[in-house]
Amino acid sequence: MMPELGVIEGYFGRAWSWKERRDVIDRLAPAGYAFFHYAPKIDGKLRREWRQLHDDAETQNLQQFARHCAARHMRSGIGLTPYGAHLDFDRSARQELKAKIAHLDTIGIDDLVILFDDMRGDFVDLAERQAEIVDCAIGSSKASRFFMCPSYYSDDPLLDRVFGQRPESYLEKLGKLLDPAISVYWTGEEICSREFSIGHLASVAERLGRKPSLWDNYPVNDGPRMSNHLHLRSFTGRPAAVGPYLAHHAINPASQPILSCIPALTLPSCYAKDDAYSYSSEFLNAATNIGGAEFALMLQRDLHALEDRGRLGIAAEVTGFCRKYAAVDTPAAREIIDWLTGGYAITGEMLRTQ
Template sequence: MPQILFRSTALFTTAAAALLAGTAQAGPVTTLPQVFPQPVSMTLNGPALPLGSEATLVADGTIDTATIALVRGALAAAGVETIHLARSLPGNARGTVVVLGTATASAVRSAVTQLDGTLPEQREGYTLTSGLRGDAALVVLAGKDADGLYYAAQTLRQLTARGSLPAINIADHPAMAIRGTIEGFYGAPWSTVDRAAHLDFLGSVKANTYIYSPKDDPFARDKWREDYPQATLDALKGLVDQARRNHVRFTYAISPGPSICYSNPADVQALKRKFDAFRALGVRSFYIAFDDIEYKKWNCDQDRAALGEPGERAAGLAQAQLSNSIYSWLKAQDGDEAELMIVPTEYYNTTETPYKAALRKVDPAVYVQWTGTDVVPPAISIGNAKDATKAFGRKTLLWDNYPVNDYGESAGRLLMAPYAKREAGLSKELSGILANPMNQEAPSRVAVFGSAAFAWNDRGYDADRAWKAAARMLASDDAATTEALMTFFDVEHLAPTFGSQPWQPSAPRLKATLDGVAEALATGDAGARRTALAELKTTADALAGASDTIRAGVADAGFIAQSKPWLDALQLWGRALQATAMGLSSADQGGSRAPAFLAQAKALAAQAAAIQTIPNTTRPQGPIKVADGVLDVFIERAPSMILVGQDVRGE
């Protein structure tokens, strides 16, 4: 044994030396690529495949054009220049063969067998298998259904973004049935351009639901009985079609609660007529919002006569009866395609009340939304969701009020912290997650990227990795732009609740640096001070330069325009910190310029703090917040951290 151990150790030492010398590598290393949302299973079969410049795409005529376009784009990204089309698996194809279809397609089943792959079994699931067939690459995208196949194509798009495709096995399916967003905020609704961009984004992250529910659309709330203007319906028809291309369900929401007479057949008919107008556009998913209304009074005498005295229980019964009546009508019109969601008046907490008891009479097939333990919950646990199931009589659909910024505590903020503090395993207790985004559509994608990834695979979700992946997405994978975005995300990290304590802190990365500087100055150690002040300068330079890097490196014009006042303020705050760093360094060296630098820092900070949100684009309006409570406090306190006097060396 000692002799064998000695020989093994010697062999190991030789191999290690060869690796360190760079002589042991026979070719490029293949690493497991990142895919978001994180697939359920992903394993490498071998190195990068020789895709070449020519490929044959095997697909039948049932596959939608959006899926085909994604596959074509992915192949082009990997260097394929010519694509031939075929309906069946060729015997002797030229170059790479890519087979795509649902699990029932004979070409798909044959190709999967050749690669010893598997077929998807879960709804919206897919498998993606690639390897060599002889000397040529064979790639198989198999969807359980059309949605699953589209998601396989989205995964292929990510895999080839590096310019190659590894031999790989991916088996994937969503953990939650409903994933996406609800445009449910107060303030200026998104534009048609914003919504179109958002639908493309949702498709790219495998989200499947968008709810049109802007609180300030008068025809969905105050004027809910009135017909939309034809021009508005035409614009919405374009969005419905675009949603379908992205495999996203467009859900139309209406808020009749402030004025509806539940017992008046004319009001029920008005609701059906409104939904019918959207059914004509191709919409099959609808939503009745009973949130933010007074539910302890009736809007008409008919309800008092038919339903008794107003109160929590009476309101719950009235809403349940209306919901069941509309759902039955939708089922009669659209069969299995019909879908109805509601948000109740008591949409948060799980306290048992007469209202919730009455609302449990809603048909079990109707989705009921719940916002968590509060309107803006600091965290959501499996136990919370189980309590909600009991309270509402079904698994609830989480309306997650993050990153929405339409309430007082969020004034002047972009909410760009990672999607976090939602417990892994919630997929067993929820029917889905819909994030309520900000007034600013493009910046909302940072958090929605995370919520969509969590809803797809909550057990495989890593908040920090998804956060950085969102930055890479916006940066088109440019490293410098990604780092600048991470700097921006950090100073817009604070996530408030309806109370005084935020559920995510302000600028944690920057705070750690500034705390380190303050500590180093307090110790009196000269070496530690110099090191800390050098780091402070580096950090200040990064803050001051991040905005220009983002403007130059982010291709999304919407993100730049909607973030403009925050980028402007960040640049000024960065310059203020640069002046602070120079002032502290000058004071540390006994220089005479420290007071001037620190005065400049104070003036720049005042300019930054005076920048306001863009008028008519956000609610509520207010001064822009950048790392508040961290950066402003440090700059204000900096002059007291070190003695600022005259040059004792005659500088």
């Protein structure tokens, strides 16, 4: 059974253009992707400056995005991170949140996503505070479906080292306090999980009181180290057998929108073909779909260099790679050249300020 597939645009760094988002939607909707949640870290009015409303031009872009999703039979959603609201959700903060939700309603989104990632969470009553905020948000929204992302969205101890020790039984409390209809995003045993198992997902479902919605951090490459690597290979470690244990499966794409579509196009086959799935042939099919046969064969030969060795590992060969992909001159090839020349580099400052 294939869960509902989607995209959660939740990366740090350089933003996609609205044309790039439309292009991604146009490529993935026919493959079976059913929703697109807009939540790039660079959009400060959805994060650190969430109390500010998008201006007229920004609002119009968001409205056009929602309409484009609808025209492709995809649900549109927006991810809002109410930074600091969990510290003191007083009357003023409550009114500001309602005003923000009312503005988002004018965009015409189908899904509202409330995010609590990337903030300190070492409060004994964190689950209660966040459940109150979510309850206020969904009670004010005209969206027809709701998601939330916990502060501790994985069992990975790295979250505790960075954001403080998670409260005892945090996930269990959150599951009991949230309306059962609210979907909860989860990244797996690690922040960037290499594989997913029935045992783990069943355990998370028991703790949450609902099937988790997978926030799959592949092919995202938005860290200072990861941004030096292109994530291009087909999906592996996502066996079809996990499908019945998931409410949704959303991928967090790479910084390169068109190249992201190569692995993205292999995920539906991962579920549909089950034991007949061949990740190498699926890669070649997807890369051909995105850039043509010549580009696909070239990329297949260069996978080790671009994905494993990375930009720093092939620094002495960059000029040659740029010349080779310039000769192909497709949108995907141009993204490779842009990446090779540092256009997608992520800094620590971006992680601290976005």
